[in-house]
Amino acid sequence: MASNTTTADTASTGSASTEPILRVNDVTKTYGEGHTAVTAVANASLAVKEGEFVSLLGPSGSGKTTLISMIGGLLTSTSGTIELGDVDVSTLSKKDLTAFRAQRVGFVFQASNLVPFLTAKENLVYVATLRKDYDRKQASKRADELLGELGLSERIGNLPEQLSGGERQRVAIGRALMNDPDLVLVDEPTASLDTELGRQVVQLLAREVKDRGKTGIMVTHDLRMVEYTDQVFEILDGKLSAEGTGKEKAKSH
Amino acid sequence: MRLALLEMRRAKLRFGLLTGAVSLLIFLVLFLSALSGALVNSFTGAFSNLDADVLVYSDTARDNIQGSRLQPDTVAKVAAVPGVAAAGGLATTTTSAQLSTGKSDLQVFGFTPGAPGTPGGLTDGRLPSAPNETAADISDAAIGDTITLLPTNIELTVVGLLKGAQFNAAPTAYVDLASYEAAQKAANPNAPYVPINAVAVNTEPGASASTVATDIGSTVQGTKGYTMSSAIANIPGVSSVSQTFGILVGLTFIIGIVVIGFFFLILTVQKMKVFTLLRATGASTWQLTKTVSFQITAVVFLASIVASLLTFGALQGVNTGLPVSLSPALVGAVVVAVWIFSLLTGSLSVRRIRAIDPASAAGAR
Secondary structure (H helix, E strand, O other): OOOEOOEEOOOOOOOOOOOEEEEEEEEEEEEOOHHHOEEEEEEEEEEEEOOOEEEEEOOOOOOHHHHHHHHOOOOOOOEEEEEEOOEEHHHOOHHHHHHHHHHHEEEEOOOOOOOOOOOHHHHHHHHHHOOOOOOHHHHHHHHHHHHHHOOOHHHOOOOHHHOOHHHHHHHHHHHHHHOOOOEEEEEOOOOOOOHHHHHHHHHHHHHHHHHOOOEEEEEEOOHHHHHHOOEEEEEEOOEEEEOOOHHHHHHHO | OHHHHHHHHHOHHHHHHHHHHHHHHHHHHHHHHHHHHHHHHHHHHHHHOOOOOEEEEEOOOOOOHHHOOEOOOHHHHHHOOOOEEEEEEEEEEEEEEEEOOEEEEEEEEEEOOOOOOOOOOEEEEOOOOOOOEEEEEOOOOOOOOEEEEEOOOEEEEEEEEEOOOOEOOEOEEEEEHHHHHHHHHHHOOOOOOOOEOEEEEEEOOOOOHHHHHHHHHHHOOOEEEEEHHHHHHOOOOHHHHHHHHHHHHHHHHHHHHHHHHHHHHHHHHHOHHHHHHHHHOOOOHHHHHHHHHHHHHHHHHHHHHHHHHHHHHHHHHOOOOOOOOOOHHHHHHHHHHHHHHHHHHOHHHHHHHHOOOHHHHOOOO
């Protein structure tokens, strides 16, 4: 299968960098062996620059979550390489992958996935404690600032069950940004939200990623949400293809 | 630790119930252990507190002091054996007596003041130094009380109170050997002599009690020597009481720690989604293991305090007829054992945590 290398280098990026910070080279993920082997992602390649927010479109079961899981160090690839800055993720041990996730990657999962017995602020501070250079005062201050920027100043002491769906997703975004990661991976952030709230959350994500000079990848099956992303990739049956800018893709829809 | 503490703070009911359940289990272990200790001590206290390294019985006694009969001159023979620093005669019998609380069985010991065989455990007053004085381990007894031996009507005056000095779980009185002989003579005027039951021996510094006991048996005809631990173990009923309570306490302990392990396994299974999320966001297996271990430690610690108070209260409120007490050493030993074994059974939870696939947080599998 031919590999597909695509760089999101559209004019809409807010970054001055020209070199991709994320390089996914010919990555394949196969589950099982022999007759039962299933290829979830086949020879996928992409490159994303700093400050870019890209979307990964695809129907359920197409391999998009598998791909970002490999990029985020949650899964190891069967073949190919994934490089984030100077780190070749595909060569890291399990222990190093854990540290990599804590320090280099921010995740926003479906349905927010907050720790239910921690308040909004504690959910953010906890991920800071996973860093080797954790400083309690600094973490507290940063959590306050992030939640303030996300419009949650009044909700910092609330438990997830006391927050609305949109507020929970905003807390999850704050958590993803807490450790100042290079890469923010977002999986179906609008899955449990209505259209308008989903749109607001994606706009907020796009703004935070760009303003902070991060690299963001959003997995979605909702075409309405891609207009806020710089580049759209589509994955079908594990095969990745570039689909142009977010605005172009949204317009064609 | 912070995560563990915050969860416990936010889930007070859950952890409160868990602590309550663990408290009851520890209470059961403590209560049974205290009862067992008191019961065994009531059989063996006389020997445990005795000033002796070796006891010598007649070789026909079948290891039981009450079946032993020795002539008084055996004391001198035993004293002459190499390795023996000092020896004293020890006699005992069970009789009826009129106590301040009514008629009762009484175990009477005769000993030579200042010689091996002198009782320990004096809590008030002094040891007897004159005829018909006694130091006694009798509940509700007081200095100045009179004990009347039946049927001889010999009166003993209580001059000292002992604790943990009972024999065969009966009220026990210690008198000097001369008073003992006089009481026995009064009951059996035609007896040619009053036999002693044992010779209590102090060994020379550095001498092995076991070796001295063997040497006495082979040197002094018709005798057999016992180290104190073997003499205590051979007291009739002691081994069966110890074994019975040992099984009870052991079973309660095992059930307790398994239940604690299961409790935490259930909590862990309930939190698998959270743990998976934390693993995905960069928490290591070790960090999550520390969280569970801290919670086990906190629950066992809090439960231990509650259980100790419960046991203390229960022992005050329950009249067992035995001097049951809760020693800090017993509480410490039980708590440490419960803690260590709870952490071990908590490894069931750790196995679950180690098996977490962080990718499942994203639904990639």
